[in-house]
Ligand SMILES: Nc1ncnc2c1ncn2[C@@H]1O[C@H](COP(=O)(O)OP(=O)(O)O)[C@@H](O)[C@H]1O
């Protein structure tokens with residue numbers, strides 16, 4: 358057996374990547390799917406389209422690379438996290454569209470939980486801040502609002518899963534209903550101390566435990582693909598939320614090691630080992646992975662909109678034709694001319710946690726042009742990362758010298774250089790930037806003996822380019838304080 362197949366089900370596209378034993382990419386296939394916005398602030402996906410696109414790219418990458426399914430030693434799954442699917446166990450059909458992590462429809466349910474004084478309890482149990490981001494209130498919304506679903510739930514006919522669970526269930530022909538520790542820790546229903554679904558929270562939200570998947574390690578044989586998909590049964594032996602998978606793919610195996618992934622959103626995670634560190638500044642405590650009989654934790658700063666702001670420039674404002682063009686415009690001007698873009702399109706995550714913040718362009722003067730707005734949009738990704746890095750250093754007591762980066766937007770050299778400048782920290786871009794898929798492949802490969810251990814994996818990490826800070830300290834502080842001022846203007850905007 359020569360290869361591992363990683364299925365990376367992201368917010369905007371499904372990807373399948375084949376890796377060899379050196380952790381090199383042998384082939385990639387990607388398919389975008391529909392984003393559904395039924396109302397302002399609401400975001401949905403069609404779970405069937407997600408499944409079909411994922412199976413399509415998996416078959417297509419094997420076809421393109423001429424690799425036989427027999428030569429795939431194992432499949433690793435990684436997924437956009439929190440996104441919630443509820444389906445009928447008998448028909449296999451979703452009872453509603455997937456409610457996406459970015460969706461704000463359950464903000465009022467969260468407000469009620471906060472008003473009941475549950476913030477502290479929920480933080481201690483789950484490591485999370487009460488927010489519409491997580492699966493718990495999304496499940497409740499479906500049970501309360503989709504006709505007939507609560508009845509079916511009572512009869513045990515309905516299952517819940519995040520996208521990993523939905524894929525594994527379907528890939529195994531409806532046999533296996535599981536998730537892993539990292540995904541479970543994003544539901545706001547999982548007790549990260551006792552490693553069990555939390556009965557008190559389930560009761561509070563009126564969610565029956567029977568519809569939840571079994572929680573397993575992240576590197577583990579969950580089941581086998583049904584024969585009608587690839588013609589052979591392939592073990593599915595790795596599963597992790599995409600941000601935790603990226604931490605694994607970046608070989609951040611030791612406490613204090615951190616990475617930042619620039620995709621639709623931006624997610625910085627720092628490994629804290631077997632120690633569960635609670636943040637006082639708006640970071641999340643989350644499970645990094647469960648492997649080798651133990652669970653390890655991470656601190657996380659979640660930024661909701663990063664690369665998605667570049668898609669907004671392309672699709673809504675039509676200022677650019679493709680994402681790569683943003684770099685050309687940004688470098689065509691010497692700075693943003695005082696313009697700040699705050700892309701709080703779905704509220705703001707860490708460290709602000711404001712469900713009611715909304716986006717804005719600030720600091721406009723008559724000289725402000727398209728290039729300045731494009732540049733300011735890219736800069737907003739770097740500023741948000743600084744917001745998170747500052748509290749990460751405070752909460753962990755660790756001063757980072759280097760930040761490992763990955764994800765679709767790190768090809769943008771302007772963004773990476775500006776990031777190093779605004780942080781005052783070296784930014785290290787590895788050769789393989791598809792680190793999410795790589796992490797899922799590593800988790801899958803470890804459990805079937807394709808790779809021996811994490812030392813073997815660490816030896817494969819290689820830097821492509823190191824971006825060193827060039828900006829002087831005074832400029833850095835001036836620019837950053839402008840950002841803080843801009844953020845203050847948009848907080849709590851939509852809370853009438
Ligand atoms: N050259 C670029 N400059 C800035 N952003 C980019 C560039 N290329 C891609 N992106 C952004 O990266 C994101 C895609 O990254 P990816 O890791 O595939 O995301 P996801 O897994 O969230 O779907 C998109 O939001 C896109 O706008």
Ligand SMILES: O=P(O)(O)OC[C@H](O)CO
Pocket residue numbers: 366367368369436437438439458598599600620621622
């Ligand atoms: O799809 P991505 O890569 O933007 O990741 C989304 C995150 O998992 C949301 O928590």
